[in-house]
Amino acid sequence: MAGYQLKLKRKQQVAEGTLALYFDKPDDFSFKAGQCVRLGLIDPPETDDEGNARILSLASTPAEPELMVATRIRSSAFKRVLSTLMPGAELTLKGPYGDFTLPAGPARELVFITGGIGITPVRSMLLQAIVENQGRQMTLFYANRRPEDAAFLDELTQACGADPHCTLVATMSQAEQSAQHWQGERGYVDRAMLGRYLTDVTRPVYYLDGPPGLVAAMKSMLVDAGVAEDQLRTEEFAGY
Structure with missing residues (x-):
């Protein structure tokens, strides 16, 4: 599975306690709508037993030019660090993963x-x-x-x-x-x-x-x- 290094472009609060983070999409990265990625922090100031990376769904669509994930901000070390990142911060990405995707068959409801x-x-x-x-x-x-x-x-x-x-x-x-x-x-x-x-x-x-x-x-x-x-x-x- 390919790995990438991304720079945070911007972030936005999309609901109370929910943060969206936006990244430029790597040229050779493709995914199906509904899939997820493993997003990792690089040398974070704090960590916990779960490590420095988490599986997050891509909220963006394949048709959009940016990659976007959104997450509830909780009290874990990963979430605390993620919420304080500023534009230009570097993260790692692996994936995509998962088969929670649109069906390929006939146009069923x-x-x-x-x-x-x-x-x-x-x-x-x-x-x-x-x-x-x-x-x-x-x-x-x-x-x-x-x-x-x-x-x-x-x-x-x-x-x-x-x-x-x-x-x-x-x-x-x-x-x-x-x-x-x-x-x-x-x-x-x-x-x-x-x-x-x-x-x-x-x-x-x-x-x-x-x-x-x-x-x-x-x-x-x-x-x-x-x-x-x-x-x-x-x-x-x-x-x-």
Whole structure:
């Protein structure tokens, strides 16, 4: 697997506690939407038992000129150092890895169910499918506590609003604690919510990612609803 050395171009807060980092894409680097990379710090001022590198999903699409990752800023040494990096800082990258990617077959309906930072590979896949104009019907169920916690929410709302094949269903479990006036769905993604937006729950291919508890709950719900397990693609995001 090829290795690269990158320079941080810029960083941006994309939600409360969530940071996006942008890099120039190496000329010979290619990836599929939804894949991940191993991003490493070089001689960091502090480290921990997990080492100086982490696996992060690429939130950017293959069609975009930059590479972008986004991550929750936690209390680990890796995250603390990452959050303090300034433009020009050098990092290492290995990859890409993973098969949590768009299907290559016929244009079957896709449903993404994600929460929190699980939106990163979904942003890549959904926006890439829109760019490629695949004609797939796509529905994204995106769960967060508050709108302030939802990375890329405005961008995805605009993208789906401009594409007749894309539906975004954002839902907030603690909307009453938001400083914003929330007019969308409230509560958790459940079978009733799916039924309000999907003609036949058993037909689509589902992409489930996010915290392990969310992935397990969604998988169980869908299997109980009659969805075949070979229609489920899953990826878990454990905290670190």
